Amino acid sequence: MRRRVTFLAGFAAGFVAGARAGRERYEQMVKLGRKAAESPAVRKAARAAGDKATGLTKAAGQKAAERMPKITETAKSGAGKVREQLDRLPGRSSPDDEPAGVNGTRPADGS
Numbered sequence: 001m002r003r004r005v006t007f008l009a010g011f012a013a014g015f016v017a018g019a020r021a022g023r024e025r026y027e028q029m030v031k032l033g034r035k036a037a038e039s040p041a042v043r044k045a046a047r048a049a050g051d052k053a054t055g056l057t058k059a060a061g062q063k064a065a066e067r068m069p070k071i072t073e074t075a076k077s078g079a080g081k082v083r084e085q086l087d088r089l090p091g092r093s094s095p096d097d098e099p100a101g102v103n104g105t106r107p108a109d110g111s
Contacts, residue, residue: 001049 012033016026036042 012029016029
């Protein structure tokens with residue numbers, strides 16, 4: 001709906017800018033635009049669209065609230081897996097904070 005209104009507004013602006021009829025045609029278009037905006041049918045449709053948007057927004061908020069615990073748990077478990085993979089990378093500290101060698105090997109005891 002928003003795209004259609006934007007398109008129509010752009011089309012009207014382009015037509016006005018390119019019209020050869022001049023001021024008379026411009027005044028006619030302005031009058032038609034005001035008449036359409038004041039039309040009960042247009043106002044009713046705009047109100048209905050606003051009500052529908054409000055309803056969809058509420059429904060989306062409820063769904064998001066319902067899914068948030070699952071999303072949070074998935075993110076936590078995924079972060080744990082990533083942390084485990086990072087700890088296995090060469091050059092990272094071992095769990096006992098012993099530094100790894102350049103090639104990923106640990107120094108021998110007593111070295």
